[in-house]
Amino acid sequence: MTDDVLTDELWDRLAPLVPVRPRRFRYPGRRPVDDRAALAGILWVLRNDVPWRELPPGLFGVSGVTCWRRLRDWHTAGVWTALHEHLLAELNAAGRLDLHRALVDSSHVHALKGGGATGPSPVNRAHPGSKHHVITDASGVPLAATVTGGNRHDVTQLIPLVEAIPPIRGRRGRPCRRPRYLLADRAYDHDAYRRRLTARQITPIIARRGAPHGSGLGRQRWPVERTLGWLHQFRRLRTRWERRVDIHQAFLSLACSIICLRKLQGSF
Template identity: 50%
Template sequence: MAKALLPDDLWALIQPLLPVHQPSPKGGRPRIDDRAALTGILFVLKTGLPWEYLPRELGCGSGMSCWRRLHAWQQAGVWQRIHEAMLHHLREYDQIQWERASVDSASVPSPLGGQHTGPNPTDRGKLGCKHHLLVDQRGLPLVASISGAQVHDSRMLIPLLETVPSVSGLAGRPRKRPAKLHADKAYASRAHRAWLRSRGIAPRIARYGIESRERLGKWRWVVERTLGWLHRFRRLRIRYERRADIH
């Protein structure tokens, strides 16, 4: 049996977060159902299929209708609300491990260019972008961002930490800062270590000529694994969207 792209329990969590549509008094063509549109978006995300080739047999309407719904929901902040709702739901069951966090990035090709792309120094200067990811101790994504492939990893460390949402769900104050942060040598600088300590985060950043290779991946491997999981979605493995917000 084929695996459902949008199971009932996941849809039950997402549906209340979607904006309520007010039909036009002038009538017009019926609007595609929200669940059908989200199913089409997930199908394109997973398969990497061009929007215009989305099969109508899925019941999702046209691919461009799904694209427009994706854009409208992005403008309305729906995706951020869904992510925060997921984190809140997990924290209610104490499933977010704030003791340690890890940060890393991965470059992906962007053959069509667009916002937040640039020459990739590790791919003969071809256009690309970077996916930056901050995860908890088990690899749960806390925040993600993109930049041009030429942007150094260290420049995204502070923006990533500053955009971690406050997550409630348990007794006490909402949580948004890990106790320790693990990162590789690309993030090594005295300024970053001082900034982390000033916010109560213990830096565990590899230092040149001190930490051996054997110790670097003891805690950081989870962020590399999560990046690998994200890039199983073919729409993320190669960036075809020119617009950064859509990607």
């Protein structure tokens, strides 16, 4: 799927979700920049990891500052979350979601400028870092993604990830919010969290610490690791430059929506 087609497909779904700006009659000021152009600029920064001030203004007819503000405002208004839920519903209606099982994993990213939701990374000589926590369906479609400090243990985010799964519509009946099984690696091995999952009627399938390898669990978990690889193909997510965690979370949510859209279109 080319960039232009991807942007068009995203805009068709995003446009109904963008809040309408109230019209000012007494002091109208300048005409607002087109939202479609702002989306193109945001996608450019997400893909190419360029500073906002270096966004070519002649390329989209919009400045980097304006794109940053739209990204912030739309995140505050819940637009990116609503877009992700809408695409999940489309995938569910098309029969492209396997919600019987869910997979969880995380990945470290270097946070060069520090900021909220950062901490000394245990895998990068205690430099400031963040973690991307992701929960997917059995095929690797991201259901939810969150950002925490790099020093947060994976198991502490297990229940928040499960709770972050939105109500997935698209089929007749109640929206689906809970998988039947949850698969995870040894980092999530803790009896207290196993009990909390069981209380939510979710069967945990989590590797035990100290157990020998060869259980075959890795052959079922690899889609979530592939999804983390897909997310980090967006260069803006490989290294965290934003001090504000809401801006970085907005980028992460947008990247999840793009993966869902590509899955819907059969790109992979």
